[in-house]
Amino acid sequence: MREKVSFISGGVACAAWHYPGTNGGCVVMTGGFAVTKEPGTDRFAERFNAAGFSVLAFDHRNFGESAGEPRQVARIPDQLDDWRAAIAYAAALPGVERVAIWAFSLPGGYILQLASEDLGISAAIAQSPNVDGPTVTRNASRYQTPGAALRLVGRAILDNLGALVGRKPRLVALAGPPGTVALLNTPDAQQTDEALDPDNRYRDWQQTLAARSVFPAALYRPTKYAPNVRCPLLYVVCEADQSALAAPAVAAAKRTPTAELLQVPGGHYAPFLDAHEQVVEAELAFLTRHLSGKNQSPSADKSPQTAA
Structure with a gap:
């Protein structure tokens, strides 16, 4: 059972699903960059x-x-403010005593920054996180044709100029094959529909992003917050991830004071595909240890390996 709720962030109403629980712990969640809450x-x-x-x-x-x-339009400072408002709202919900945060892809990088702040978070999960935008962008460029890359840059420049005079955003696809103008053209980005909407249930999900949002995403580097993380943080890293990359996330985990690291085979969306059961069981075990007050999850018999 879940219910529609909303909270205010920066004067804007953010829509949410609230699933009432029983153990005092609450997990605040979003999807990936421009991925809505349902898929x-x-x-x-x-x-x-x-x-x-x-x-x-x-x-x-x-x-x-x-x-x-x-x-x-995705503005990273605004989205971080939305997270802070969501965490405060969750902490005030009836029966909630402890709060954890969970996200993947670029918002998975937000997890590091938020966990380094004094927000009263008890635990955090960064799944397939993009923690180093410049490194990830350089890698992603290997899978794009020069012509399409130039068109993406041109559209981003025009959209930023248009924003100055109040024009509507110029949109780009979240994912597409090489040669198309898209945020990502990596091999595992081609699995977006298979991973997030295999049954075509989420027909209202608009899989586009304002081109003006591309440059800030490419420059965002939350790995710098890793040494300052204040709570236990589980990194779920996909070994063959070409959209967020495994190596920067593993390096961030090693510099995080109370990190745990789970590495699974597969690409960016492995936690939604072949590795789903392994990942969800590990995440449940982690949440049970740090959020519910119990010692062990009844449905999870494997714990992530400790990274630091």
């Missing part, structure tokens, strides 16, 4: 809730069911 969190949120945790899964402003204009 991005449903499968994990349902499992967390079935184990007794409350869940608050929300859309960033300008996306999904949340308010905000212009649509499909």
Whole structure:
């Protein structure tokens, strides 16, 4: 059972699903960059809730069911403010005593920055996180044709100029094959629909992003926050990840004071595909240790290996 709720962030109403729980722990969640709450969190949120945790899964402003204009524009400072508002809202929900945060891909990088702040977070999970935008961008460029790369840069420049005079965003696809103008052209990005919407349930999910949001994402580097993380943080790293890369995340885990590291085979979306059961069981075990007050998850018999 879940219910629609909303909270205010920066004067904007952010829409969320609230799954009431029973064990005092609440997991705040979003999907990946420009991925709305349903395709991005449903499968994990349902499992967390079935184990007794409350869940608050929300859309960033300008996306999904949340308010905000212009649509499909992702401003990283605004999205971080949405997270802070969501954490405060979750902490005030009835029966909630401890709060954890969970996200993947670029918002998985947000997890490091948020966990380094004094927000009262008890645990955090960064799944397939992009923690080093410049390194990831250089790698992703290997899978793009020069012509399409130039068109993407040109569209981003024009969109930023248009933003100065209030023009509507110029959109790009979140993923596409090499030669198309898209945020990602990596091999595992081609599995987006298979991983997040295999049954075509989420027909309202607009798989686009304002081109003006591309440059800030490419420059965002949350790995610098790793040494300052204040709570236990589980890194779930996919060994063949070409969209977020494994090596920067593993390096960040080694510099995080209370990190745990789970490495699984497969690409960026392995936690939604072949590695789903292994990942969700490990995440449940981690949440149970740090959020529910119990010593061990009844459904999880494997714990992630300790990285630091």
